[in-house]
Structures are given as C-alpha cells and as structure tokens.
Amino acid sequence: MQIDLRGVSFTYGQGTQQEKQALxxxxxxxPAGALAAVIGPTGSGKSTLVQLIGGLLRPEEGIIRVGETEVNERSSSLSPLRRHVGIVFQYPEHQLFADTVEHDIAYGPxxxxxxxxxxxxRVKQAMHWVGLPESLSDRSPFQLSGGQMRRVAIAGVLAMLPQVLILDEPTAGLDPAGREALLQRIDRLRRERRMTVLLVSHSMxxxxxxAERIFVLHQGRCVLQGSPAEVFADEGRLKGWGLDIPEITALIHRLNRKLxxxxxxxxxxxxxxxxLLANRRGEGASHEPVR
Incomplete structure (x- = not known):
C-alpha cells in the first residue's frame, strides 16, 4: 500500500499555553512496497508523523491516505488506518506482558x-519471519535475551498481517550483529510480502x-527528500539541521577531493x-592517496 500525506498539520495543546505545532x-x-526512511533532529515531528499514519492521532488539517483508506480532520474513526498499519515503537519489548511467547504474539489477532x-x-509464521524457533513458544518472553524479546514484540505486530509496517528506532539498544540481522529480516520480509515499510532512525x-528514499524533517516540515545518495550529498544542509552523514559517505567526500x-x-x-576503488585502479585511473 502506498502512503500519501497532503498538507498535513498537527498541533499539541491547541489553544493552551503549551501549544506546539508538530507538523x-x-x-x-x-510508493507501495517501498522501504522509506524518516530522519530529523529531536522535535522535528517524526513521532507525530508515525502516530498520524498509524491512526493514533487525527490530523487537524490535510489528508492522510494509506492505500484506498483516507482520513482527515473530519473523519469519525481512525480504525480503518489501524487495520492496515502496524507500528513497532522504540524498545517494543517493554510492551510484552503475556506468560508465554505464543500468547504474546497471539494477543493481537x-x-x-x-x-x-x-x-x-499466524503465530508460527510470525516467529519464522523474525527468526525465532518454535521451541520458544512455551517460554516466558521475560526469560529470553534482549534481542529475542525484541523479535517477539515485532512478531506480535507482524501477526496482525499489516500491509504497512512502521519501525520507530527498531534497533535501539541492540549490538551491531543484532541490528544488522533484524534489518535484513525486515527487508527480506518486505520483499516477500510486498509490504510498505517506513523506518524512523537516528542511524544514518x-x-x-x-532505505530507497529518505525524508528529512525539520521543525515539522519536510525540508529535503530523495535517494540516500541525493540526500547525503547535501552535507552542509544536513549538518545545519543537526544531522550527520554516514561515515562511509564522509570518507568518499574526502577521497573525492583528490579524485x-x-x-x-x-x-x-x-x-x-x-x-569501487579496485575497479578504478584496474581501469588505470590515477588518484592520490588520502592522508
């Protein structure tokens, strides 16, 4: 399912002294089936965006469309969005509550x-998707490792068979191997199920x-969007918004001063x-070493 937002605004505490416009x-x-990412500094509106698309908040202005489902400020119910969208919040293992892994994953369906x-x-399928052996079904989720608990929580969302999956800092607190394994599984599942994925992350x-496309939020607005190469080429503006670029991109910028x-x-x-560098040397292109 594709996701479309048109002129969407949202304000917390509207009409009060604490009023703050988030978007x-x-x-x-x-696009349907894409993996897109949302980045931005703290307070840029990322969490509000997640809750709006997931049907947890109603826009005060504008239109949100997920597939053929459309909501706006006059919509009487947001439940149609919730049927299509699954949200994995940061540290989702904190939401585990059941006595067994199976019961926790089965709760939603x-x-x-x-x-x-x-x-x-669905429980068996979701456990397979996240790489959990069936032998853990009868175990308490609180007896598992941190990474396994994270996968149980994600499996609980996947068991609802969402057509859109939103991941809000899904790898926070995991070690490098755990982060890589989780994202690889999510990406593979997206391709298999043709699921649309929206990733919110501080990890460039x-x-x-x-990500196939990146949206940069700043002070509630989308200030830059494009492919990873296009977005991270704009190092100056990203740093002005308090954002880094990937270390490998910073290295290529340094190399390109000499190439x-x-x-x-x-x-x-x-x-x-x-x-890339080996091919460049093989083609006989000259370059000076970077020190």
Missing part, C-alpha cells in the same frame, strides 16, 4: 476475533543501506567502496 503542511509520498486455528498459524548508516572523476555517493559499505 506544518506536510506533504509525503511513499485473537483480540480481533481471528479464528483460533488461524491464530496458531542503517538509513543509507536499507578525478569523483567516486559516486551511492556506495554505503566498506566492501562496496573497496570494489
């Missing part, structure tokens, strides 16, 4: 009245490696950069 006339389009046999099938490396022609910026792993 201002925001336009955003994510069972609460929606899904037949019991289908609930059991994660965003660069997995002619310059290296492309759509290279986001050390291995890919090594291959």
């Amino acid at each position: 201002k006339q925001l336009d955003l389009h994510v 069972r609460n929606r009245g899904v037949p019991e046999e289908e609930v059991r099938n 490396e994660e965003v660069a490696r997995y 002619d022609p310059p290296l492309p910026l759509d290279c986001f792993t050390v291995e890919a950069l090594a291959r």
